[in-house]
Amino acid sequence: MIPPSFEYHAPGSLADAIGLLKQHGDEAKILSGGHSLVPLMKMRFAAPAHIVDINDIPGLDYLKEEGGHLRIGALVREADLEASAVIAAKFPLILDATKLIADPQVRNRATIAGNLAHGDPANDHPAVMLALDAELVIEGSGGERVVPITKFFVDTFETALASDEVLKEVRIPIPPAKSGGAYFKLERRVGDFAIVGVAAQVSLDGAGNIQSAGIGLTNVGPMPIKAEAAEASLAGKAPNDATLQQAGQLAADASKPVTDNRAPEDYKRAMVKELTIRALRRAVSRAEGGN
Amino acid sequence: MSTVNVTVTVNGVERSAEVEPRTLLVYFLRDHLRLTGTHIGCDTSNCGACTVMLDGKIIKSCTLFAVQANGKSVKTVEGLAENGKLHPIQEGFKEEHGLQCGFCTPGMMLSALELLQKNPHPSEDEIRWGISGNLCRCTGYQNIVKAIQYAADKMAKGEA
Numbered sequence: 001m002i003p004p005s006f007e008y009h010a011p012g013s014l015a016d017a018i019g020l021l022k023q024h025g026d027e028a029k030i031l032s033g034g035h036s037l038v039p040l041m042k043m044r045f046a047a048p049a050h051i052v053d054i055n056d057i058p059g060l061d062y063l064k065e066e067g068g069h070l071r072i073g074a075l076v077r078e079a080d081l082e083a084s085a086v087i088a089a090k091f092p093l094i095l096d097a098t099k100l101i102a103d104p105q106v107r108n109r110a111t112i113a114g115n116l117a118h119g120d121p122a123n124d125h126p127a128v129m130l131a132l133d134a135e136l137v138i139e140g141s142g143g144e145r146v147v148p149i150t151k152f153f154v155d156t157f158e159t160a161l162a163s164d165e166v167l168k169e170v171r172i173p174i175p176p177a178k179s180g181g182a183y184f185k186l187e188r189r190v191g192d193f194a195i196v197g198v199a200a201q202v203s204l205d206g207a208g209n210i211q212s213a214g215i216g217l218t219n220v221g222p223m224p225i226k227a228e229a230a231e232a233s234l235a236g237k238a239p240n241d242a243t244l245q246q247a248g249q250l251a252a253d254a255s256k257p258v259t260d261n262r263a264p265e266d267y268k269r270a271m272v273k274e275l276t277i278r279a280l281r282r283a284v285s286r287a288e289g290g291n
Numbered sequence: 292m293s294t295v296n297v298t299v300t301v302n303g304v305e306r307s308a309e310v311e312p313r314t315l316l317v318y319f320l321r322d323h324l325r326l327t328g329t330h331i332g333c334d335t336s337n338c339g340a341c342t343v344m345l346d347g348k349i350i351k352s353c354t355l356f357a358v359q360a361n362g363k364s365v366k367t368v369e370g371l372a373e374n375g376k377l378h379p380i381q382e383g384f385k386e387e388h389g390l391q392c393g394f395c396t397p398g399m400m401l402s403a404l405e406l407l408q409k410n411p412h413p414s415e416d417e418i419r420w421g422i423s424g425n426l427c428r429c430t431g432y433q434n435i436v437k438a439i440q441y442a443a444d445k446m447a448k449g450e451a
Binding site: 005031038103 | 358420
């Protein structure tokens, strides 16, 4: 399949990229990893007149701890997350999710920022970032702004990004000691989109009770879902079966799946409950120093 | 129709062509450079038949515009053998019968190359994970795994 014609731009700086986006408005699309955009172009679901390729902009591929946050630049690839020592040590949730995205070739190209900016509820990082309470640093012709992840997803394939803005950085608070996370993804085959995915992050207090929890749901609604009632139900509780069962039920109640060729609605809802329980159980185990 | 000049170092040799920006790397290699060892399978970044290395990392050349490879280097299956001598990975596929129809083989071997460069002594699980982006409809993968194990052993002996 040959994508529709376009004019190609490869700006050397973020400012130039933003200038091009401002100039061409809705006619322009950003190209980074390209693994959402190029297939959409081949299938004629997208036909941007201008492609703004940001891959050669220097200084956007950083992954570093700074000021109590993990800062992930726009051009960090899934493969970079997979190979990162700080991700392995402090963000098992991200590592779990990254490894389940597509395959090695795709992970060499695909970016975490692109995975979010595409606004696809079937993508995995949105739920992960909802569980981790990430913030997104967005730069446009009007300057820089920081948007909490809960305000980023507006509708299916729609985000808070304006047509002249670039998602420049994903900023995640470094979890306190005795924290852990896990991602569970039910898929038909390796590297596929999730039938259901659940991201869970917990922090324990000195007594081993749950101090705070974050839960994000993949592909069970028109947008990625933060299961807030389930999160709230866990605060201050001992992480026993009854507590996790209740949170699983509340997460299932928060999901809005539809029947499609992957699975029927009631099955997906049941899987949200079960995967939430399993993800929480593993997150707690990791917070306790286990695996 | 506007075109752009694209210059890519392919298997160590600088190659140029005038292409439309929408030209995918796999078509640049096959149609413009006549390097037809890289195959087009699904054309939807699923099957991995079009796998090549871009600056040392495997990618699916059906999902990258040729213009994005401008100034970079690409390795294809044609670049595996050196001075008429098969690469250990090619030898492994030959010795262990790692192919039947051969359609997936060029991509499979490039994935094996990145895997062995990153992890010279992979377990069977790691091999299967390393080729998880390459589909084979003939072999059931068993002999492909053996071929890569053969190559790993051979390359390890070469180091010693």
